Amino acid sequence: MMVPDLIDASHRLGQLPGLRSPHVAEAEAAIGARYRPHRLLMPKGEAALDFRHHAIASGDASLNLLRYGPDIEVEAGVFDTFYMLEFPLAGGVDVLYGRDRVASRVGRGLILSPGPFVRSNWRPDTTQIMLRLERGFVERAYQRFTGDPVRRTPLFRPEIDLDMPVGRRLARLFGLMVAEQMEAGDTPALPPMPLVGAVLETLFAHVPCSAMDPVSLAEAGPLPHYVNRFRTMLDEPAALALTVGALSQTLGVSQRALTTGMRRFTGLSPYDYLTMRRMEHARLLLERSDLSVASIAARVGYAHAGRFAAAFRRHCGSNPARFAKISGG
Numbered sequence: 001m002m003v004p005d006l007i008d009a010s011h012r013l014g015q016l017p018g019l020r021s022p023h024v025a026e027a028e029a030a031i032g033a034r035y036r037p038h039r040l041l042m043p044k045g046e047a048a049l050d051f052r053h054h055a056i057a058s059g060d061a062s063l064n065l066l067r068y069g070p071d072i073e074v075e076a077g078v079f080d081t082f083y084m085l086e087f088p089l090a091g092g093v094d095v096l097y098g099r100d101r102v103a104s105r106v107g108r109g110l111i112l113s114p115g116p117f118v119r120s121n122w123r124p125d126t127t128q129i130m131l132r133l134e135r136g137f138v139e140r141a142y143q144r145f146t147g148d149p150v151r152r153t154p155l156f157r158p159e160i161d162l163d164m165p166v167g168r169r170l171a172r173l174f175g176l177m178v179a180e181q182m183e184a185g186d187t188p189a190l191p192p193m194p195l196v197g198a199v200l201e202t203l204f205a206h207v208p209c210s211a212m213d214p215v216s217l218a219e220a221g222p223l224p225h226y227v228n229r230f231r232t233m234l235d236e237p238a239a240l241a242l243t244v245g246a247l248s249q250t251l252g253v254s255q256r257a258l259t260t261g262m263r264r265f266t267g268l269s270p271y272d273y274l275t276m277r278r279m280e281h282a283r284l285l286l287e288r289s290d291l292s293v294a295s296i297a298a299r300v301g302y303a304h305a306g307r308f309a310a311a312f313r314r315h316c317g318s319n320p321a322r323f324a325k326i327s328g329g
Contacts, residue, residue: 009063065127227258
C-alpha cells in the first residue's frame with residue numbers, strides 16, 4: 001500500500017540540497033557522520049551506487065530521505081544513542097536486529113530501539129523516509145508520559161503496519177512534519193518539529209514496548225572524547241581481541257573512568273559493549289567465512305572456544321556451530 005502522506009513528504013525532502021554519490025566510500029563517510037560508522041557491502045559484487053541523502057535536522061530529531069540503489073548490506077553496529085523510525089517508499093529492508101530478524105516493505109515500517117546490533121539488507125531500489133530521535137529525548141518524553149519517577153529506555157516492538165490506525169497516524173504526522181518544517185524555514189517563533197511530540201505519544205500509546213532498566217545518560221553536553229574513541233576503536237575487528245584494560249590503556253584513561261563514562265552516556269559497561277561488538281563480528285564471520293569456531297573465538301578475544309560458545313549462545317540464542325550451519329557458513 002502506497003501512502004500519499006509519505007510520498008508527499010519524500011517529494012518535499014527530495015527538493016532540499018542533499019548528498020549524491022556513486023561511490024561506496026563517500027556514502028559510508030556521509031552516513032557515518034550523520035548516524036554512526038557504517039560499513040556498506042555488495043553481496044552481488046561491486047556496483048555503482050545511486051546514493052542519495054536529504055535531511056532536515058532540528059534539535060533532538062532529524063527527518064531523512066535515504067537511498068542506496070543496488071542490493072546492499074549495511075552493517076550499522078549498535079544504535080546505542082538513538083532510535084530510528086523508518087518507512088520504505090519503494091523496495092524494502094531485511095534487518096538482523098539483535099537476535100531477531102525483522103523486515104520492512106512498502107506499507108510496513110520499523111521502529112529500531114537502542115541496544116541490539118543492526119545489520120540490514122536493502123533490496124534494489126529501496127528508498128526510505130526516516131525519523132532519527134535522540135535516545136535521551138525519547139527517554140525524557142517516556143518518563144513524562146508514564147509519570148515514572150525513574151527515567152527508563154522504552155524498547156518498542158519493531159514492526160509498524162501502515163494499514164493499521166497507528167501506522168496511518170504516523171504517516172500523516174510524517175507528512176505534516178516535513179511540510180511544516182519546510183514552510184517554516186528560519187522562522188524563530190516556531191518551535192523545532194513540534195509534531196515530534198505527537199509521534200512519540202502515538203508510539204507510547206499504541207506500539208507495544210517494554211522499559212529497560214534505568215540509565216543515566218547526560219542531560220546535556222557532548223560525550224567525553226574517550227567514550228567516542230572507545231566505540232570508534234571497536235569498529236576495527238582487530239581491536240575486538242583486546243581486553244577492556246588494554247583498550248582503556250590505549251585511550252589513556254583508567255578503566256574506572258572508562259566504565260563510569262560508558263555507563264553514564266550509553267547505559268552499558270565497557271565489557272558489555274565490547275561483548276556485544278564481539279558477538280556481532282563473530283556472527284558475520286560464521287556467516288561468511290570458512291573459519292573454525294576456535295579460530296573465530298580467537299579473533300574476537302576468546303582463548304577458549306567453550307567460553308566463546310557460551311557467550312555466543314547467551315547473546316545470539318544458538319551455538320556457533322549450529323548458527324553457521326543454519327546460515328550456510
